[in-house]
Amino acid sequence: MNTNRSVPRRAALAATAAAVGLILTACGTDESTNTAGAAAGTSTTAPAPSEAAQHNKADVAFAQGMIPHHRQAVVMSDMAQSHGASDAVKALAERIKKAQQPEIDAMAGWLRAWGERVPAGMGGMDGMGHGEDDSALPGMMDDEDLNRIGSARGNAFDTMFLIRMIEHHEGAIDMAETEKRQGVHGPAKALADDIITSQTAEITQMREMLKKG
The missing domain is CATH 1.20.1260.10 (Ferritin, core subunit, four-helix bundle)
Known part of the structure; x- marks a missing residue:
């Protein structure tokens, strides 16, 4: 019956969605890290004069x-x-x-x-x-x-x-x-x-x- 065939299909879709979520999460983490690194690399704060x-x-x-x-x-x-x-x-x-x-x-x-x-x-x-x-x-x-x-x-x-x-x-x-x-x-x-x-x-x-x- 269609009900029996839909169970494996739903499981496959769920697994695919989970994988996509992991990929998006990883991309978001990389983007955040790179942005912070870029900000740190472009800092223009002048050093304080020496004593x-x-x-x-x-x-x-x-x-x-x-x-x-x-x-x-x-x-x-x-x-x-x-x-x-x-x-x-x-x-x-x-x-x-x-x-x-x-x-x-x-x-x-x-x-x-x-x-x-x-x-x-x-x-x-x-x-x-x-x-x-x-x-x-x-x-x-x-x-x-x-x-x-x-x-x-x-x-x-x-x-x-x-x-x-x-x-x-x-x-x-x-x-x-x-x-x-x-x-x-x-x-x-x-x-x-x-x-x-x-x-x-x-x-x-x-x-x-x-x-x-």
Whole structure:
């Protein structure tokens, strides 16, 4: 009868429909995947600027102020080698110079890269004066103070050097703390951290040296 023949036919149609459904589902999945891939491949999102490339006015002020500040410390440290300083003061002065000269070079490099002014070198008699008026910087000495240290010898030089260098370091720490609060340039903020750490330790050492006479 027709009823008996229709059963296999219905089963065949059902199987065919199921197969077609699977094919359509697979095609839909492939299309979705390809579309997502194409979207990802054509993304035009610009990369964020690197941390090293970012800077603001506080970073510029920090570098332009700390360069002459460090230069004065280097000049004072050079004096220790020729003014009858004790071995302990000479060793401290040499360590200060070795630390601060590379920092001067780094900060000058940042300023050039930013298109900013690099402070002029120190001039004046015997190289102890200022290329610019930097006396307002925290802890900086004027020409008279530097000449007074330059005229001292032996124990008198040691005492004057330590007292003035403590004040000088305290000023540098103040400048570094301002950079940490206000700056955005990653390397400058890292340098500020280093200055605070190293110069705080040196202040402690110099105070102990003064106590021992």
